[in-house]
Amino acid sequence: MVNGSVDLDYYERAKGGKFDLDWMRSVRSEWGIRAKPSKTGLTLRDIAVSSYGMVPDHAPRRTMAPRGCDVRDDVPDMGYTLNDKAEVWSDNLMELYEEAVSRQWSATRDIPWSELPELDPDLEHAMCQFATFLSEVEMVASDFPAKWLWRINHDFVEAKMFLCTQIMDEARHTEVFRKRALAGGGGLGQASPVAERFLKLVLDAQSYDEGSALMHLLAEGLVLSVFRAGELLAPSPVEKRIFRLCMQDEARHVAYGTMHLRYRLEEDPSLAEDFHAYLDQGEDIIAVLFTTPAIVEPAAILAAGSLKAAEETGLVASDIVRTRVVEEYLDRCDRAGLPRRERMRLPAAMLAGTSAGVSEDGGAGSIAASQVV
Amino acid sequence: MSTLQADALSVDDFPSEAWFARIVADAKDRPEVYRSLGVASFRLVIEITEAPGHARRFGLVLDGYDIDSAGEIVDLPAFAPDATITAPLEAWKEMLANIEDNGGADRLHSLNALTLAEVPMRVTAADPMGRDRFFRYVETLQTLFDSIGRPSALSP
Numbered sequence: 030m031v032n033g034s035v036d037l038d039y040y041e042r043a044k045g046g047k048f049d050l051d052w053m054r055s056v057r058s059e060w061g062i063r064a065k066p067s068k069t070g071l072t073l074r075d076i077a078v079s080s081y082g083m084v085p086d087h088a089p090r091r092t093m094a095p096r097g098c099d100v101r102d103d104v105p106d107m108g109y110t111l112n113d114k115a116e117v118w119s120d121n122l123m124e125l126y127e128e129a130v131s132r133q134w135s136a137t138r139d140i141p142w143s144e145l146p147e148l149d150p151d152l153e154h155a156m157c158q159f160a161t162f163l164s165e166v167e168m169v170a171s172d173f174p175a176k177w178l179w180r181i182n183h184d185f186v187e188a189k190m191f192l193c194t195q196i197m198d199e200a201r202h203t204e205v206f207r208k209r210a211l212a213g214g215g216g217l218g219q220a221s222p223v224a225e226r227f228l229k230l231v232l233d234a235q236s237y238d239e240g241s242a243l244m245h246l247l248a249e250g251l252v253l254s255v256f257r258a259g260e261l262l263a264p265s266p267v268e269k270r271i272f273r274l275c276m277q278d279e280a281r282h283v284a285y286g287t288m289h290l291r292y293r294l295e296e297d298p299s300l301a302e303d304f305h306a307y308l309d310q311g312e313d314i315i316a317v318l319f320t321t322p323a324i325v326e327p328a329a330i331l332a333a334g335s336l337k338a339a340e341e342t343g344l345v346a347s348d349i350v351r352t353r354v355v356e357e358y359l360d361r362c363d364r365a366g367l368p369r370r371e372r373m374r375l376p377a378a379m380l381a382g383t384s385a386g387v388s389e390d391g392g393a394g395s396i397a398a399s400q401v402v
Numbered sequence: 403m404s405t406l407q408a409d410a411l412s413v414d415d416f417p418s419e420a421w422f423a424r425i426v427a428d429a430k431d432r433p434e435v436y437r438s439l440g441v442a443s444f445r446l447v448i449e450i451t452e453a454p455g456h457a458r459r460f461g462l463v464l465d466g467y468d469i470d471s472a473g474e475i476v477d478l479p480a481f482a483p484d485a486t487i488t489a490p491l492e493a494w495k496e497m498l499a500n501i502e503d504n505g506g507a508d509r510l511h512s513l514n515a516l517t518l519a520e521v522p523m524r525v526t527a528a529d530p531m532g533r534d535r536f537f538r539y540v541e542t543l544q545t546l547f548d549s550i551g552r553p554s555a556l557s558p
Contacts, residue, residue: 068465068466068468069441069466069467121531124443127441128440128441128442128443128538131440131441132439132440132441133440253534253537257514257518257537258518260512260514260515260518261509261510261512261514261515261518263509264509269509269512270541273512273514273540273541273544274541276514276537276540277537277538277539277540277541279537280534280535280537280538281538283534284531284534284538287530287531287534288531349518349519350518353518353519353520357530357533360530360533361530361534363530364529364530364531
């Protein structure tokens with residue numbers, strides 16, 4: 030059979046038991062390689078053996094042929110555009126994929142919805158607005174990898190598989206926060222133009238590099254810290270469990286983003302300035318988020334326990350979260366090989382209490398938050 | 403300070419190798435719970451500061467679905483932790499008493515809540531990726547510590 034034409038002669042021969050068996054007799058892939066399960070089962074790491082475990086730095090072809098198989102010349106070109114390993118790889122991919130599959134949970138089954146208490150209306154409003162924001166922003170971390178997934182060469186299938194788990198994780202986060210908003214009677218609150226400008230920046234990224242830096246490192250790092258804060262501020266065990274489970278998922282995505290950037294920069298250090306420029310843009314918008322009432326005030330009310338108490342304490346709790354957001358982000362940038370302590374673009378007032386450098390003109394960033402609004 | 407059953411270990415027995423061995427034994431008695439939470443890979447040190455310059459350290463190892471106690475850690479580099487949770491003894495005891503009294507940590511006494519502001523507890527790591535493992539497995543860790551709130555958890 031050539032190029033998909035129907036070979037009726039072969040069909041007749043095979044009906045009579047005269048098989049071709051070329052696929053068995055002359056296959057050029059490795060025979061006798063036996064992957065052995067480790068203690069949790071047969072993992073991706075366990076099957077990364079011999080030639081099957083060799084991930085090429087540059088994919089030799091652009092097909093969906095499983096890496097290590099015998100590829101015929103007439104397999105069509107899929108038109109992949111990400112054909113270099115460094116564009117998508119990280120050394121923790123296999124571990125993260127296995128972990129993601131193993132640590133899946135259900136927003137329907139695993140949250141004790143029946144224990145959701147009746148909250149004070151101000152608290153319910155705050156929780157619903159918080160949930161609205163999270164339901165709004167989480168889906169971008171599905172949309173972005175989905176947009177790029179089909180462009181990634183199949184030789185880097187572990188990266189594609191991990192991104193699929195992220196897509197599922199973020200769908201579940203969108204689901205669970207939508208459910209929380211509706212389960213307590215408060216319903217959905219206001220959408221955020223500022224947040225959506227950031228989401229658009231991620232979706233419109235001209236390269237996977239740009240989008241991944243903005244999303245995996247900056248945005249998901251921020252959301253991971255927000256989930257940590259959410260777990261503390263949770264008004265009931267229902268939200269507490271939601272935030273803990275989401276936190277676990279988000280930390281995997283951040284772990285991929287950090288180590289991917291590190292791998293990318295180790296392979297090509299000249300890209301550092303490009304990544305700095307991507308993060309400059311993202312940080313300018315993040316700065317505005319820190320001064321957006323619909324984002325800052327719900328957290329303040331949840332932290333204080335009531336609107337009245339929040340009016341007395343102001344943004345004390347939010348400031349703790351902001352400090353942690355900045356420090357954890359800067360630590361990850363360091364780990365990725367892209368130190369930004371002297372370059373972070375939040376206004377100086379928002380860097381108080383952090384280790385980020387503040388320039389003598391009073392602004393750590395070269396752009397004021399108000400310029401972005 | 404509340405205690406569990408008369409013949410059981412109590413919060414007063416914290417920190418000790420026996421105490422950690424007992425919560426690990428409880429985890430091994432409920433493999434289905436930890437299996438449902440998923441695999442983990444984490445070497446964690448629980449550090450208890452009792453006086454300036456004096457700390458005791460105990461190791462926990464999460465490996466796949468297994469949870470093991472590494473006992474008291476004397477040679478920290480040899481244990482090679484991914485991360486350390488450090489707090490004064492009184493903060494640990496307050497957390498454990500809260501878990502015991504409520505059957506699980508309340509809003510302000512979960513591991514995440516107590517470490518978020520870095521007071522009274524801190525999660526530290528030489529590598530931020532090691533620190534992020536604390537977040538990746540936080541539900542497993544909370545379940546482990548919450549087990550002392552189960553009536554039979556610390557019974558011999």
